[in-house]
Amino acid sequence: MSREQAACISVRGVTRKFGDKEVLHGITLTVRSGEIFGLLGPSGSGKTTLVKMLAGIDKATGGEIDVLGIRMPKLQMLSRIGYMAQSDALYAELTARENLAFFGSLYGLRGGRLKTRMREAMELVDLTAHLNRPVSAYSGGMKRRLSLAIALLHEPEVLILDEPTVGIDPVLRKSIWDELESLSRRGTTVIVTTHVMDEAGKCHRLGMLRGGRLIAEGTPEELKAASGAASIEEAFLHYGGVRA
Known part of the structure; x- marks a missing residue:
């Protein structure tokens, strides 16, 4: 550095x-x-x-x-900023896909670009298989991972993460840190x-x-x-x- x-x-x-x-x-x-x-x-x-x-x-x-x-x-x-709060700001009655689509629209993502970023972000946090589940059925760790996916969705210039790996297993924690290091290099x-x-x-x-x-x-x-x-x-x- x-x-x-x-x-x-x-x-x-x-x-x-x-x-x-x-x-x-x-x-x-x-x-x-x-x-x-x-x-x-x-x-x-x-x-x-x-x-x-x-x-x-x-x-x-x-x-x-x-x-x-x-x-x-x-x-x-x-x-220009991605923010992941310490407490998950998610709509529990909606599915993960619906949460991503809502927040993506706030960031100005539309159409094919939104779909691509939703897929990429959910692959990173290993939640692709749970896209259509309501967030109310998610565990605490899954909610943290979805919150991270939302923060990354619009490829922000500045990413601010408040205790991002609390409740996340060691293997996924390593993959998240690998991605943070990759984002930094870019x-x-x-x-x-x-x-x-x-x-x-x-x-x-x-x-x-x-x-x-x-x-x-x-x-x-x-x-x-x-x-x-x-x-x-x-x-x-x-x-x-x-x-x-």
């Missing part, structure tokens, strides 16, 4: 308050075009709040966020939130969050070297002020 690559996402001094409670405190970071950037942190660290603002679903209380050179939030960015910028350390190690760079603050940023190797840690988990504990 070249240091000279252009910034795809710029976050500058971002805060977020809910009432009197500030849940993000002056976050500043840069995500480069075509990289896989991981946001690593425990539950409640602010990862989901931050990615919602990157996706344009929520608005910062203070600071600025630019995605692909556009100040967020901006409705026109819908077609120029897609991928942001992944996770609390799984082996997934964090697959990212090109990481931002470590704790208590709504960015406590460290760098490649997995840089973070381990700077903290004298043998693993990402040890590095995270070091930066968080916790002694292993």
